[in-house]
Amino acid sequence: MLRRNIRLRREYLYRKSLEGKERLLYEKKRKIREALEEGKPIPTELRNEEAALRQEIDLEDEQTAVPRSHIDDEYANAAERDPKILLTTSRDPSSRLVQFVKELKFIFPNAQRINRGNQVISEIVETCRTYDFTDIIMVHEHRGEPDGLVVCHLPFGPTAYFGLLNVVTRHDIKDKKSVGTMSEAFPHLILHNFSTKLGQRTANILKHLFPVPKPDAKRIITFANQSDYISFRHHTYEKTGGPKSIDLKEVGPRFELRLYQVKLGTVDQSEAQNEWVIRPYMNTAKKQKILG
Known part of the structure; x- marks a missing residue:
């Protein structure tokens, strides 16, 4: 192998x-x-x-x-089978991070969660290749607060590094009435305002984490970009009366993502070439839109 x-x-x-x-x-x-x-x-x-x-x-x-191009090769076979995702965390995760990863498991269909333990990243990547996983998602934290998310596509990459902000788990949502049951149907995707070349690249990485849904699925996942911060929202809907009467419920969790690096390789390859890295001056260019 x-x-x-x-x-x-x-x-x-x-x-x-x-x-x-x-x-x-x-x-x-x-x-x-x-x-x-x-x-x-x-x-x-x-x-x-x-x-x-x-x-x-x-x-x-x-x-x-x-x-x-090599970018075409990365997702050339993505339509042939549903994604199979491995979810894990940094070592010795806090209870809040464990709870957040458990909720992510229901967000991504066909996801499997494992405890990191003492496994090094190279061992995790090799195991995933052996068992035909298509992606690895790793969640990191700082002082008990989730602050980083890594999406690694297998077998060759790319690997996208995101910052996590404003994480609100399902049980932290204040309006308890809006929290519905967690549906496991394949969700419809809404990708908003990814208009630049890098934005389309980011949307491509995110959308291939989800299989093709059935037309009658009543579950919606939204990635909405605004000022280079990607807002994640998770809803279900039901028709309550006429053709235009819909009851929309937020299921949670909710959070924001900030892309700061895309690497042409897997997460264990320190020598892999950087496709894009955020630079300090990019934060001061108010009119410059990185993603869209």
């Missing part, structure tokens, strides 16, 4: 190294396509390669015309 993982990782890095060459070849073929469609002469710098490039163009279809 270890040799297989090493081989797969090597193949993944090799495909990633070819992206620059594939992008350059794609640009050459794009220029030739445009020249042929518009009836213009072939660019001078491409005339020596015209015959070979036109032969490749004739053999392409919709799937192969546009080069794929």
Whole structure:
């Protein structure tokens, strides 16, 4: 199993190294396509390669015309099966953190929770690969208050690091009447205001934690971005009368996420390349929207 993982990782890095060459070849073929469609002469710098490039163009279809990136490979098989998530915490968690992780287990369908104990991260990642888990979610705390959440996609990444703020568990919600029972149906997702390239990347990481719901599911999970703080809300709804009469109940928990790093690798790979890291000056740029 270890040799297989090493081989797969090597193949993944090799495909990633070819992206620059594939992008350059794609640009050459794009220029030739445009020249042929518009009836213009072939660019001078491409005339020596015209015959070979036109032969490749004739053999392409919709799937192969546009080069794929390593980001496409990360979630290439996501639609083939439902996600399988492992939930764990930092070592020696407080009772509040344990309670919060138990509630997260119901948030993410097909999630399994384990006690961290003395296990190191590399052992956890290797175990998850062995048992075909698709993601690992780790929750951290500071002085008994949950303050960090790590989402690691397997087998190759990416890994997103979030700060956790304003955590309110189900039993801490003041309006007890609004707290309904915890449904385990696959939820519908609402992803709001993830308009930038990094925002779309973040939304892609979050949405692949959830399987496809049934059309009649009455459970809604919302990730709403405002000023780069992602608000998480969990509701259920029921039709109470006419077609426009709906009773909306907050089930909880609720919290805010703040993205501060995306890494091109798994959580155990300290040498993995950073795709994006928040910088100190980003906090002072009030007009700059990172996610949307």
